[in-house]
Amino acid sequence: MRLSGRVLPVLSALAAVSLAAGLVWGFFFTPDDYQQGSTVKIIYLHVPAALMAINAWIMMLVASLIWFIRRHHVSALAARAAAPVGATFTLVALATGAIWGQPMWGTWWAWDPRLTSFLILFVFYLGYIALWEAVEDSEKAADLTAALCMVGSVFALLSRYAVLFWNQGLHQGASLSLDKEENVADVFYQPLLLSIAGFVLLFVVLVLIRTRTEIRLRRAAALDQRGTARA
Amino acid sequence: MRALLARELTLALRAGGGAPQGLVFFLIVVLLVPFGIGPAPDRLAGVAPGTLWIAALLSCLMTLDRLFQTDFEDGSLDALALSPLPMEAVVALKALAHWLTTGLPLTLIAPLLAVTLNLPASAYPWLVAGLLIGTPALSMIGTIGAALTLGLRRGGLLTGVLTLPLYIPTLIFGARSAIAAADGQDPVPALALSAALTLAIAAATPFATARILAIQLR
Amino acid sequence: MRALLARELTLALRAGGGAPQGLVFFLIVVLLVPFGIGPAPDRLAGVAPGTLWIAALLSCLMTLDRLFQTDFEDGSLDALALSPLPMEAVVALKALAHWLTTGLPLTLIAPLLAVTLNLPASAYPWLVAGLLIGTPALSMIGTIGAALTLGLRRGGLLTGVLTLPLYIPTLIFGARSAIAAADGQDPVPALALSAALTLAIAAATPFATARILAIQLR
Amino acid sequence: MTLVATDITCQRGGQTLFAPAGFRLEPGRATQLTGPNGIGKTTLLRSLAGLAPLAGGRVTLDGQPLGALEGALIYTGHLDALKPALSVAENLRFWAALEDCADIAPALEAFQLTDLADRPAARLSAGQKRRAGLARLCVSRARLWLMDEPTTALDTASVARLASVLEHHLSGGGMALIATHQPLPIPVDTLGLSPAPAATPESADPFLAGSFH
Amino acid sequence: MTLVATDITCQRGGQTLFAPAGFRLEPGRATQLTGPNGIGKTTLLRSLAGLAPLAGGRVTLDGQPLGALEGALIYTGHLDALKPALSVAENLRFWAALEDCADIAPALEAFQLTDLADRPAARLSAGQKRRAGLARLCVSRARLWLMDEPTTALDTASVARLASVLEHHLSGGGMALIATHQPLPIPVDTLGLSPAPAATPESADPFLAGSFH
Ligand code: HEM
Numbered sequence A: 001m002r003l004s005g006r007v008l009p010v011l012s013a014l015a016a017v018s019l020a021a022g023l024v025w026g027f028f029f030t031p032d033d034y035q036q037g038s039t040v041k042i043i044y045l046h047v048p049a050a051l052m053a054i055n056a057w058i059m060m061l062v063a064s065l066i067w068f069i070r071r072h073h074v075s076a077l078a079a080r081a082a083a084p085v086g087a088t089f090t091l092v093a094l095a096t097g098a099i100w101g102q103p104m105w106g107t108w109w110a111w112d113p114r115l116t117s118f119l120i121l122f123v124f125y126l127g128y129i130a131l132w133e134a135v136e137d138s139e140k141a142a143d144l145t146a147a148l149c150m151v152g153s154v155f156a157l158l159s160r161y162a163v164l165f166w167n168q169g170l171h172q173g174a175s176l177s178l179d180k181e182e183n184v185a186d187v188f189y190q191p192l193l194l195s196i197a198g199f200v201l202l203f204v205v206l207v208l209i210r211t212r213t214e215i216r217l218r219r220a221a222a223l224d225q226r227g228t229a230r231a
Numbered sequence B, C: 001m002r003a004l005l006a007r008e009l010t011l012a013l014r015a016g017g018g019a020p021q022g023l024v025f026f027l028i029v030v031l032l033v034p035f036g037i038g039p040a041p042d043r044l045a046g047v048a049p050g051t052l053w054i055a056a057l058l059s060c061l062m063t064l065d066r067l068f069q070t071d072f073e074d075g076s077l078d079a080l081a082l083s084p085l086p087m088e089a090v091v092a093l094k095a096l097a098h099w100l101t102t103g104l105p106l107t108l109i110a111p112l113l114a115v116t117l118n119l120p121a122s123a124y125p126w127l128v129a130g131l132l133i134g135t136p137a138l139s140m141i142g143t144i145g146a147a148l149t150l151g152l153r154r155g156g157l158l159t160g161v162l163t164l165p166l167y168i169p170t171l172i173f174g175a176r177s178a179i180a181a182a183d184g185q186d187p188v189p190a191l192a193l194s195a196a197l198t199l200a201i202a203a204a205t206p207f208a209t210a211r212i213l214a215i216q217l218r
Numbered sequence D, E: 001m002t003l004v005a006t007d008i009t010c011q012r013g014g015q016t017l018f019a020p021a022g023f024r025l026e027p028g029r030a031t032q033l034t035g036p037n038g039i040g041k042t043t044l045l046r047s048l049a050g051l052a053p054l055a056g057g058r059v060t061l062d063g064q065p066l067g068a069l070e071g072a073l074i075y076t077g078h079l080d081a082l083k084p085a086l087s088v089a090e091n092l093r094f095w096a097a098l099e100d101c102a103d104i105a106p107a108l109e110a111f112q113l114t115d116l117a118d119r120p121a122a123r124l125s126a127g128q129k130r131r132a133g134l135a136r137l138c139v140s141r142a143r144l145w146l147m148d149e150p151t152t153a154l155d156t157a158s159v160a161r162l163a164s165v166l167e168h169h170l171s172g173g174g175m176a177l178i179a180t181h182q183p184l185p186i187p188v189d190t191l192g193l194s195p196a197p198a199a200t201p202e203s204a205d206p207f208l209a210g211s212f213h
């Protein structure tokens, strides 16, 4: 708690700086794409958000496993704290994708595998959050949501392959991989990396803040209980 | 074991049980579709396998939500947990009973309803095969959702929210095969994948569900 | 009166309540459709209004089944019946609370989902108007089904069976108007009929439901 | 205001439950309803409350038929009428609002629930739940209390507390009819129900009557 | 076979419920568990049954940890584990089948349910329901009976019947731990639970521990 309290301001500052720099650089100091025009700039929101949406779930999975095995209370709360952040990133990825899709594919939405599996991911986030909300007992809620997270991860993977089988899509593949020849041009690449870093930091900061809040809420509830017990 | 299966089946078939309603619900959802999207035969034929699958899925879901709930509310689940029968067996038997009273009859009646939706004749065997292979998975997966939402008021609804995304792979593979057959493509790969999926799910879920139930009973 | 409305809303919105789940369920049913019938945009556009209406209907239904059930099970309904508030008012308020937490939000989110189903833009206002006029009727009618099946195990499902046929007129008129608009025909007559239907239903159902509840409590 | 019941009987599943019984309840008095399991105590209370029909006999409150007096009675049954998702205070406040009673603090106090006021009802023990259910009595203005086994799950201290609440109600001119198997620590009249004599054709199922030979 | 519990405690919602308690239960003996409402009797019984975790202390049955002995105990709680749609006999026959017990007639007889055997459980009175729930004890081979307020809703005759069933179980070398507020008409040891001393930081909620300031 103390450590996280000290790190938090620094991280926040870093996140703000890299986000601002990445986005400003991306939006105002890169040339328009010859094919896509200025719409390409939405990539600086879209790609980092999409990456973090997935990573947030992975982080929740890891935290849930830690809770299940070691019963470390903070990890349960960290998973809980990450869910709304991850859901928001998913929503941002979906929204920016839709906004991008309108000029590029001529439609706001298509049942492309990538988009579809993101939608499914979003539903998983919603279910996870709803379950946390619905269970009264906090320890039980932690156990149940952890179970859901693990089961959900398996099925999210399954859905991904099922969806690929179901429809070949419009969406471009991953072009950020380092070993690939044709990466996006450098002019786009560097600010993109910067804004991805910004999103990562933003995620860490938000999760830290939310975890600290959750811990304090739990402490308050526990103190409250002890108060009533004494009275 | 046999006693539990017999009890589940009796309860499902007895007045107020889930079995007839599951079927009637299936029937009604399918019958609503022409009212909702209009009676044009082409349009209907295009959506027939999908409609049947979605209806099957929803009616499985509606019958599932109380799978453990009533046992939980009247204390039977406590007693079952302390009985000599392992919880995994209880889960598997309950899923089996659920499938026998919902998935199976619904599969058998599906061809009849497909007629009202103008499904091409070539797709019939694939539709039935798909449902026969896929619906047990729906029952098994459903136990997870039912266990997770045990004891929550309005748990039934949350069961839906948690379970439906888990159903998507089964739905895709299942419906795909009938659609492929209707469109004159090869329906076998989808069916094979569906079978593999069902086997994997049937092997894994009783353990997951039993674990979740133990948490719920605390 | 105000206390009852406030209580119903709190219960619906409180953890485990029906309100968010009703919406999410709506979302998920709509989401399932492309998986069931395939991703082709034309096919989807053809079934879009019908899908949204059927989904609205089902998610109303799923939230309805426990409308009186929990109050019945925990003895609250006995106490309400003996309270100074007339039973008709209790019914009307419960239906209102149900619509506010299910029908209304669902109507507001429907246009967004219509995008994913490629509904033609011209049909949007008619879709929303139809849902806005029709969903209150769904909540009112639902009270009848919920009251009839009170106290039955698996009542939820039977509610569906009894209520769905009652929903058909509302569904037909409601969906018709959006379909007409999408196909370039005049959407007004269907909408007018739908409005008349809703008014008649809203006037009559509280009395019918209150009577049924009195019988159930014996 | 006096409650007079003459020759009342109840039926369940077409069968008469107990021999016709009568009693008279004056303001300030309580009557304990006793009888073996299954004799029909619960059924009788629900019939008096107007929730179920009486099979025979007459009940009047000051000469008027009982049904006309909605709001004049309150019934607490085997169930506690608590919403698990709401806190004790929220539950009680709702019932208080229906009776136009603004202050729930005395009711909480009377059943020693003040400390538990913010706890969701789902997290109460059996006895705490029962106390929260009984607190509804204190926010109602009903003169006649119909209580079905109110002492279930209560410890001795809580039973004493219930008794003092009852005494307060009676001393204000209230009346109570209480079905219970446990002796109550307040002075009460007793009405014991006894089994009905072998069913006569008229009193039993309509399909046993003469015209269905 | 002897059940020994030393220094056991339970928690609910992160709070220790009662001061560490210990008891020793020999074959043929019953212990009555007493304490005010909300002290944790139900929680303790469920923990011993293995349905909930113990927060502290050790429980052994003949030196072995209790959890290893599934099927050696039976728990009857506030709820009766009856399916409303099934008849009394069907309900009982199911539980009997799980325990490989073929004959339910003695169990029905013991609780005077023979006449009600074909009645659906939904149509029983409160006391009849409880009796049907308790009949489950008679079809089980468990040596240790954990009972939570078994006398709820029972009339005096039924309490006596329960007592004789208990005595028969004990005389066969069985053991029973019974949480109740009512005196039992059989000789029992008593274990009274008393409130925990003001929570020490360690024993209480993990989030009250030092590192979370
Ligand atoms: C609404 C739906 C959309 C979703 C959920 C979505 C999702 C994603 C995801 C997950 C990634 C990261 C993939 C990776 O790096 O491996 C990504 C990258 C990308 N998306 Fe989307 N997308 C959507 C719509 C669109 C649209 C409409 C376009 C433009 C035509 C688009 C263009 C891109 C591009 C160019 C990338 C970068 C790919 C790369 O790494 O080279 N996306 N999107």
Ligand SMILES: Nc1ncnc2c1ncn2[C@@H]1O[C@H](COP(=O)(O)OP(=O)(O)OP(=O)(O)O)[C@@H](O)[C@H]1O
Pocket: D012, D013, D017, D035, D036, D037, D038, D039, D040, D041, D042, D043, D044, E122, E123, E124, E125, E126, E127, E128, E153
């Ligand atoms: N729903 C029902 N349908 C038919 N018979 C019923 C129903 N409920 C109860 N009975 C029967 O009616 C009789 C009276 O039941 P009631 O609940 O009034 O008894 P009681 O005196 O309150 O008993 P207890 O002391 O056990 O609570 C019982 O014999 C019971 O079996």
Ligand SMILES: Nc1ncnc2c1ncn2[C@@H]1O[C@H](COP(=O)(O)OP(=O)(O)OP(=O)(O)O)[C@@H](O)[C@H]1O
Pocket: A137, D122, D123, D124, D125, D126, D127, D128, D153, E012, E013, E017, E035, E036, E037, E038, E039, E040, E041, E042, E043, E044
């Ligand atoms: N689900 C729960 N979550 C948190 N606390 C709970 C929960 N259920 C009960 N409690 C609390 O735990 C304590 C012990 O409850 P328990 O049911 O074990 O009491 P009890 O001794 O059986 O009481 P009673 O005599 O009223 O049945 C009570 O103070 C209760 O408020």
Ligand SMILES: [Mg+2]
Pocket: D041, D042, D043, D148, E125, E126, E127
């Ligand atoms: Mg009774």
Ligand SMILES: [Mg+2]
Pocket: D125, D126, D127, E041, E042, E043, E148
């Ligand atoms: Mg208890």
